[in-house]
Amino acid sequence: MYRWAGKVALVTGASVGIGAQITTELAKNGMKVVAVARRLEKLKELAANINGKFKGEVHPLQCDVQKEKDILEVFKWTEEKFGGVDVLINNAGVVSAESIIEGSTETYRKILDVNVLAMAIGSRELVQSVKKRKASGHIININSIAGHFAESIRMPVSVYCASKYAVTGMTLSLRNEIVAAKLDIKITSISPGMVKTAMVTDVFNQMGMDTTFEGIPVLEDTDIAEAVIYTLSVPKRVQICEMVVMPHEALATKDPRPYGTNPQ
Numbered sequence: 001m002y003r004w005a006g007k008v009a010l011v012t013g014a015s016v017g018i019g020a021q022i023t024t025e026l027a028k029n030g031m032k033v034v035a036v037a038r039r040l041e042k043l044k045e046l047a048a049n050i051n052g053k054f055k056g057e058v059h060p061l062q063c064d065v066q067k068e069k070d071i072l073e074v075f076k077w078t079e080e081k082f083g084g085v086d087v088l089i090n091n092a093g094v095v096s097a098e099s100i101i102e103g104s105t106e107t108y109r110k111i112l113d114v115n116v117l118a119m120a121i122g123s124r125e126l127v128q129s130v131k132k133r134k135a136s137g138h139i140i141n142i143n144s145i146a147g148h149f150a151e152s153i154r155m156p157v158s159v160y161c162a163s164k165y166a167v168t169g170m171t172l173s174l175r176n177e178i179v180a181a182k183l184d185i186k187i188t189s190i191s192p193g194m195v196k197t198a199m200v201t202d203v204f205n206q207m208g209m210d211t212t213f214e215g216i217p218v219l220e221d222t223d224i225a226e227a228v229i230y231t232l233s234v235p236k237r238v239q240i241c242e243m244v245v246m247p248h249e250a251l252a253t254k255d256p257r258p259y260g261t262n263p264q
């Protein structure tokens with residue numbers, strides 16, 4: 001991580017869950033982290049718990065990634081304060097337990113806006129920022145096992161799966177663009193299995209399921225934050241393109257429950 005110490009990271013969806021843990025780990029590793037989400041109070045709490053304790057620092061900013069104007073303002077603020085964004089963690093995500101057969105267009109649109117469109121807008125701004133400064137950059141997309149094995153997800157989250165397949169496609173095709181443009185930017189997709197966060201408990205609640213996670217193989221948000229740090233820590237010549245992170249027991253037992261199936 002020494003290469004990124006003192007550099008600037010932007011984390012979307014930083015208020016809770018995986019994004020909050022990624023923000024914490026990046027600050028521990030000496031980065032200046034611009035942490036964005038809609039719930040500013042949560043971001044301020046996070047910053048208060050980190051600032052002054054670690055080498056890095058957290059700068060909370062309110063941003064609804066469904067609004068392009070908000071995303072552009074975050075990049076402008078960061079350019080004025082720090083010169084630009086070096087590392088972008090596209091983490092903000094939403095899901096809803098609604099099938100395509102019976103779901104609402106409003107839900108489909110929200111999922112695609114947050115999980116796909118915001119990622120494309122943010123990635124474009126990161127690439128432009130790095131290009132302008134002739135700097136190095138890294139985009140990390142928080143994808144999902146649902147972005148590779150939709151058939152193994154036994155919950156009515158089909159538009160979520162479609163959005164995450166789009167993340168897989170965007171990561172691959174944007175890498176081609178970056179290579180063709182001869183830019184020094186890496187792009188990584190990290191695809192977790194089930195992680196114990198509000199996103200999953202909300203879906204379980206929607207489906208009237210038990211939310212204790214009793215007996216269900218599950219990851220912690222810290223596991224994904226560590227995967228991000230590893231991805232950023234590899235030598236400059238190495239690019240982690242895709243990292244699938246599953247709960248160990250899920251792979252071992254071919255658990256048939258949601259997210260628990262063996263992706264192979």
Ligand SMILES: NC(=O)c1ccc[n+]([C@@H]2O[C@H](COP(=O)([O-])OP(=O)(O)OC[C@H]3O[C@@H](n4cnc5c(N)ncnc54)[C@H](OP(=O)(O)O)[C@@H]3O)[C@@H](O)[C@H]2O)c1
Pocket residue numbers: 012013014015016017018019036037038039040042063064065066090091092093094114142143144145191192193194195196197198199200
């Ligand atoms: N949990 C899992 O099992 C799992 C598995 C695979 C992949 N993932 C992926 O991991 C990422 C993080 O998920 P999580 O489990 O940490 O979920 P979470 O606890 O529900 O957190 C979601 C984050 O996204 C933010 N967000 C949602 N809508 C937003 C919007 N319109 N504008 C700005 N921020 C928005 C939320 O902040 P505000 O509400 O404050 O705006 C929150 O910080 C997502 O991309 C998800 O698809 C999760």
